[in-house]
Amino acid sequence: MSFSTVLMTVFSTTLIYAAPLIFTALGGAFSEHSGIVNVGLEGMMIVGAFSSTVFNLFCAKIFGAATPWISLLIGAVFGLLFSLLHAVATINFRADHIISGTVLNMLAPALCVFLTRIFYNGKGQTPIIDQSMGTFTFPGLSKIPLLGKMLFTHTSLVAYLAIIVGIIGWYFLYRTNIGLRLRSVGENPVAADTLGINVAEYRYLGVLISGFLGGIGGAVMAQSITLNFSVSTISGQGFMSLAAMIFGKWNPLGATAAAIFFGLAQSLPIIGGYVPFLAHVNSVWFQIAPYAITIVVLVIFLGKAVAPAADGQNYIKSK
Amino acid sequence: MAENYVVEMQHITKQFGNYKANNDISLQLKKGEILALLGENGAGKSTLMRMLSGLLEPTSGQILIDGQPAHLNDPRDAKKLGIGMVHQHFMLIPAFSVLENIILGDEPTKGIKINFQKAAKDIQQLAAKYHLKIDLKAKVRDITVGMQQRVEIMKALYRQAHIFIFDEPTAALTPQEIKQLIKILRALANEGNSVIFITHKLKEIKEVADRCVVIRNGKVIDAVKVSETPEAALAEMMVGRKVNLGIIKQETDQSQKILKVENLTVENHGRLKVRNFNLTVHSGEIVGVAGVDGNGQSELIAALTGLIKSKSGIIKLLNQPLQNLSARQISQAGVGCIPEDRQNVGLILPLTIAENLVLKDYYHQPASRHGWLNYAAINQHGRQLIKDFDIRSQSEKEKAADLSGGNQQKVIVAREIAAQPKLLIAANPTRGVDIGAIEYIHEKIMAQRNAGRGVLLVSFELDEILKLSDRIVVMHEGQIVGELDPKTTTSEELGLMMAGKKPVMQKG
Numbered sequence: 117m118s119f120s121t122v123l124m125t126v127f128s129t130t131l132i133y134a135a136p137l138i139f140t141a142l143g144g145a146f147s148e149h150s151g152i153v154n155v156g157l158e159g160m161m162i163v164g165a166f167s168s169t170v171f172n173l174f175c176a177k178i179f180g181a182a183t184p185w186i187s188l189l190i191g192a193v194f195g196l197l198f199s200l201l202h203a204v205a206t207i208n209f210r211a212d213h214i215i216s217g218t219v220l221n222m223l224a225p226a227l228c229v230f231l232t233r234i235f236y237n238g239k240g241q242t243p244i245i246d247q248s249m250g251t252f253t254f255p256g257l258s259k260i261p262l263l264g265k266m267l268f269t270h271t272s273l274v275a276y277l278a279i280i281v282g283i284i285g286w287y288f289l290y291r292t293n294i295g296l297r298l299r300s301v302g303e304n305p306v307a308a309d310t311l312g313i314n315v316a317e318y319r320y321l322g323v324l325i326s327g328f329l330g331g332i333g334g335a336v337m338a339q340s341i342t343l344n345f346s347v348s349t350i351s352g353q354g355f356m357s358l359a360a361m362i363f364g365k366w367n368p369l370g371a372t373a374a375a376i377f378f379g380l381a382q383s384l385p386i387i388g389g390y391v392p393f394l395a396h397v398n399s400v401w402f403q404i405a406p407y408a409i410t411i412v413v414l415v416i417f418l419g420k421a422v423a424p425a426a427d428g429q430n431y432i433k434s435k
Numbered sequence: 436m437a438e439n440y441v442v443e444m445q446h447i448t449k450q451f452g453n454y455k456a457n458n459d460i461s462l463q464l465k466k467g468e469i470l471a472l473l474g475e476n477g478a479g480k481s482t483l484m485r486m487l488s489g490l491l492e493p494t495s496g497q498i499l500i501d502g503q504p505a506h507l508n509d510p511r512d513a514k515k516l517g518i519g520m521v522h523q524h525f526m527l528i529p530a531f532s533v534l535e536n537i538i539l540g541d542e543p544t545k546g547i548k549i550n551f552q553k554a555a556k557d558i559q560q561l562a563a564k565y566h567l568k569i570d571l572k573a574k575v576r577d578i579t580v581g582m583q584q585r586v587e588i589m590k591a592l593y594r595q596a597h598i599f600i601f602d603e604p605t606a607a608l609t610p611q612e613i614k615q616l617i618k619i620l621r622a623l624a625n626e627g628n629s630v631i632f633i634t635h636k637l638k639e640i641k642e643v644a645d646r647c648v649v650i651r652n653g654k655v656i657d658a659v660k661v662s663e664t665p666e667a668a669l670a671e672m673m674v675g676r677k678v679n680l681g682i683i684k685q686e687t688d689q690s691q692k693i694l695k696v697e698n699l700t701v702e703n704h705g706r707l708k709v710r711n712f713n714l715t716v717h718s719g720e721i722v723g724v725a726g727v728d729g730n731g732q733s734e735l736i737a738a739l740t741g742l743i744k745s746k747s748g749i750i751k752l753l754n755q756p757l758q759n760l761s762a763r764q765i766s767q768a769g770v771g772c773i774p775e776d777r778q779n780v781g782l783i784l785p786l787t788i789a790e791n792l793v794l795k796d797y798y799h800q801p802a803s804r805h806g807w808l809n810y811a812a813i814n815q816h817g818r819q820l821i822k823d824f825d826i827r828s829q830s831e832k833e834k835a836a837d838l839s840g841g842n843q844q845k846v847i848v849a850r851e852i853a854a855q856p857k858l859l860i861a862a863n864p865t866r867g868v869d870i871g872a873i874e875y876i877h878e879k880i881m882a883q884r885n886a887g888r889g890v891l892l893v894s895f896e897l898d899e900i901l902k903l904s905d906r907i908v909v910m911h912e913g914q915i916v917g918e919l920d921p922k923t924t925t926s927e928e929l930g931l932m933m934a935g936k937k938p939v940m941q942k943g
Binding site: 296 | 510520531541542548
C-alpha cells in the first residue's frame with residue numbers, strides 16, 4: 117500500500133468517525149451556551165440513530181439513494197422531539213440538568229430497543245439498511261495533486277457538511293443577534309431578562325437545536341458506520357461529543373476541530389490494520405484509546421476551560 | 436394638574452404574601468430633576484423602583500409616565516417609555532465585550548448579522564455628549580467597577596431613556612469614582628433627563644439631589660427639599676428616631692502590645708500582595724487601615740486569620756507567634772474576625788442563626804459532646820445572643836439567608852465578640868448595611884476598644900476610618916505608605932495617600 121493511500125485511508129476514516137461527533141458536539145455547544153447542561157446527548161443520538169434506521173428500512177424502496185440523507189432529517193426531528201423532554205424538565209420544572217440528562221440517557225436505549233423488538237419480530241437489532249451513505253469523491257477537487265487524494269477522494273461527504281454546519285454555528289452564535297441573545301441567557305439570565313430577552317424562549321431554542329443536531333449525529337452513525345440499529349450502535353459517542361465540546365472551549369469551531377481529533381481516536385482500530393508500523397499492536401489498545409483519550413482530555417481541560425457562567429443554573433423569575 | 440410630572444406613582448401597594456413591601460406610596464418626579472429616594476435597607480425602595488422598571492407588577496395603584504397611565508408588565512414596556520435602570524448589582528455579562536453588553540436586546544442588524552460598526556458609532560456619539568469614558572472592545576470582566584457603572588448608564592442612554600433610576604449607585608465605588616458619578620448625574624439632569632437616585636447615604640443626597648423622598652417600612656414618611664433640610668433631620672426621618680452620628684472616645688490604657696506584625700510578606704496566586712509589612716496594635720486602640728480595594732488588605736487579613744500562609748515574617752499576639760497556624764488555632768488564641776464578605780465567608784447561609792452562632796465552638800462542650808451536637812444548648816446560646824445583640828429575626832431557627840444584610844452582619848459581630856477576642860479584626864464591617872445597623876456595629880467595635888482589646892479596622896469607607904480609629908495607616912501596593920492622626924488629617928489627605936502619593940510626614 118502506497119504512502120498516499122495510507123494517508124487517504126487515515127483521513128477518510130477519521131472523517132467518517134468524526135462526522136457524528138461534530139454534529140453532536142455542536143448541538144451540545146448550543147444547549148450549553150443557552151445555559152442548559154446537556155449530558156443527554158447520548159440519548160438524543162440513540163433516538164436519532166433508531167428513528168433514522170427505521171425510516172431507512174421502511175422507505176428505501178421509495179427514495180432510493182436519497183434515503184440516508186432523508187433519514188438524517190428524520191433522525192433530527194425525533195432527536196428534537198426527544199430533547200423537548202430535557203427542555204421541559206429543566207426550563208419549566210427547573211429540574212437538575214444532570215439528572216434530567218441522565219434520564220434521557222437511560223430512557224433512550226430502553227425505549228429504542230423495546231420498539232426494535234416490537235417492529236422486528238422480537239429481535240434486539242434491526243436488519244442492515246440497504247441504502248447507506250457510501251464514500252464520495254469530489255469531482256474536480258480530487259484532481260489536486262496529493263491533497264486531492266488525501267482529502268477529496270473516497271471520503272465522507274457528510275463530514276464536510278458537518279464542518280460547514282460548524283462554521284455556520286460559529287457565525288450564528290457570535291455574529292447574529294439571535295446568537296448574542298442565546299449566549300446572554302447562558303451567561304447571565306437576570307441581566308438578559310432586564311433587557312427584555314425571554315430567557316425561557318432562548319433556552320428552548322438552545323436545547324432544541326442540540327436535540328436536532330444530536331439526532332443528526334446519531335443518524336449519521338447509523339447510516340454510515342453501523343448500518344443498523346442495536347443497543348451498541350451508540351456506545352459513548354454522546355459523551356465523546358460532550359468532551360469534544362469542552363475540549364473545544366464551547367466554541368463551535370473548537371468543538372469541530374476537537375471532534376475531528378476524537379474521530380481520529382475512534383478510527384484507530386480500523387487504521388491500525390492498514391498502517392504498517394501499527395499493525396503488530398494488539399487491537400484492544402486501539403479500542404480502548406477513544407475512551408481513554410476522552411477521560412484524559414476531560415481531566416486536563418475541564419478545570420481550565422471556561423463554561424458559560426450560568427451553565428446549569430435554573431432561572432426563576434419573580435413577579 | 437398643577438405641574439407636569441414625568442413620573443407619577445399613585446397609591447402604589449406591593450404585597451408579597453402577607454407582607455406589604457410598599458404600602459400606599461405616592462411620588463412625583465419632575466423633568467430635569469434629581470430625586471433622592473432615601474430609606475434603610477428593606478424599607479421598600481428597590482421594590483418600588485423594580486415596579487417602575489417593569490420587573491415587578493404593583494398589587495394596586497397606578498403609574499403615570501408623562502401624564503399617561505402606563506402598563507409596566509415587562510422591562511420592554513419600561514424601555515419603550517424611556518425608563519432606564521442602573522441596578523445596584525450590575526446587570527452585565529462579564530464574558531461579553533462592553534459593546535455587546537450595551538447593544539444586547541436592541542442590536543442594530545444588517546440582514547441577520549449584527550452591525551457592530553453602526554452600534555459603535557452611535558455609542559461613541561453618546562459617550563462624547565455625556566463625557567462617559569468607556570472602552571467598547573474590552574471585556575466587562577476586565578474593566579473597573581466605575582467603568583462597569585458607566586456601561587450600565589450607557590445601556591440606558593443607548594435605549595434613549597430620559598428617566599434614569601440609580602439603585603445604590605455609590606455602594607461599590609471609590610471616592611474619586613463617586614465624584615465622577617455625581618458629575619454624570621448632573622450632566623444627565625442638565626440635558627433635560629430626570630433621575631431617581633436610591634441611597635441610604637446622606638452625604639451624597641446633600642451633594643447631588645434636588646428633592647428627597649424618605650421611605651420607612653414601605654411607607655412615604657415625607658418629601659422634602661434637600662437644600663432646606665439638615666442631614667440629621669433626614670437621618671431621623673429615615674430611621675424613625677434620633678441618630679447618634681458622632682461617637683465619643685474614652686481614654687484607654689494603650690500600654691500593652693496586642694498584635695505585632697514584623698516584615699510580613701504574603702503571596703496570592705504567585706503575586707506578591709503584602710510586602711515587608713510592619714504594624715502594631717495596642718490594647719484599647721483601634722488601628723484603621725485605609726486604602727483602595729486590592730492593595731493587599733484582603734491578603735493581610737487572610738494571613739492574620741490563618742486562611743493563607745505567609746511567605747515570611749512574624750505575627751505575634753501578646754508574644755505568642757501566630758504565623759502559619761491553622762485558622763482554628765488562631766481563633767483559639769484569641770483573634771476574632773468580621774470578614775469582608777459576610778455572605779460567603781462570614782456565614783453559612785442555609786444554616787440557622789443559632790448554628791451560625793456556634794461555628795467557632797461547635798466542636799466542644801457545651802455545643803457538642805463526643806461528636807454529638809447538643810441542639811438544646813446551641814439554640815439556647817442562639818436565643819441569648821439574638822437578645823444581647825438585637826438581631827431582628829423570627830427565631831433562632833431562622834435561616835441566616837433570610838435575614839437582612841444588617842442583621843446578618845449582627846450575627847457575625849455577635850459570634851466574634853461573644854468569644855471575647857483579644858484582637859478583633861473588622862473588614863468593612865458596615866458595607867451595605869443600613870444606618871441603624873451601622874450605628875450599632877460601630878458602638879460594639881468601640882466597646883471592644885474601651886474594654887482594653889485591640890481592634891484592627893480595615894475599611895474602604897473613609898468616614899468610618901476617620902470616625903473610629905485612634906491611628907490610621909494607609910496601605911498601598913502591599914505596604915504601609917504613611918501613618919496619620921485622625922484628629923488632624925482630612926479625607927483629601929487620606930485620598931491622596933491612598934492613591935500612592937508620597938506622604939507628607941516622615942515614616943517611623
